[in-house]
Amino acid sequence: MFADVARAPSESDSQSSLNSWCFEDLAIGMRDISRRTALDEDVVAFAEVSGDHNPLHLCDDFARNTRFGGRIVHGMFTASLLSGALGMRLPGAGSLYLSQSLNFRKPVRIGDIVTVVVEVVELIEKGRRCRLACTALVEGCVVMDGEALAKVPARGDI
Numbered sequence: 001m002f003a004d005v006a007r008a009p010s011e012s013d014s015q016s017s018l019n020s021w022c023f024e025d026l027a028i029g030m031r032d033i034s035r036r037t038a039l040d041e042d043v044v045a046f047a048e049v050s051g052d053h054n055p056l057h058l059c060d061d062f063a064r065n066t067r068f069g070g071r072i073v074h075g076m077f078t079a080s081l082l083s084g085a086l087g088m089r090l091p092g093a094g095s096l097y098l099s100q101s102l103n104f105r106k107p108v109r110i111g112d113i114v115t116v117v118v119e120v121v122e123l124i125e126k127g128r129r130c131r132l133a134c135t136a137l138v139e140g141c142v143v144m145d146g147e148a149l150a151k152v153p154a155r156g157d158i
Helices: 011-016 040-050 060-064 075-088
Strands: 004-006 031-037 096-104 113-124 129-138 141-151
Touching: 031 075, 040 075, 075 096, 075 113, 075 129, 075 141, 096 129, 113 141
Parallel strands: 004 031
Antiparallel strands: 031 113, 096 141, 113 129, 129 141
16 A cells, blocks of 8 residues: 555665654555665674674584574674664654564575565554564565564654
8 A cells, every 4th residue: 555665775775764754644554675685794793792702603613513504694683674774764763662572583694685674563642652563584585573663753853
């Protein structure tokens, strides 16, 4: 029913575009779609920022001998892509991330192109809250899903 608020932008665009939706302007079915390639540099930087230096993410020799057969991207790196979608595009600037549920379904590997889809599924007038379905896919397969709850500013608040 509604067009995507961001039509699968290029990787460079997905990190820099900014939308600012007011609660009154949101509608169920609005979606944001973005893509990002999970690079080795991202994994190393995320390990530094998070303190998660698990060799499953950082050491080829260690990871090769695991059930994954090689290094995988931190699950929370993939989840962090949701923060960019919510804070920058849907609902966007001025919104406040309140909660997030996550299910990690499959590993993301270095070099995978992760497609993140965020969709408005419920609007709650009390407190101007928005519930969003969140999905991350690699080659059409769901690697992570869950729901987010965000507080969205009213038109006069921005």
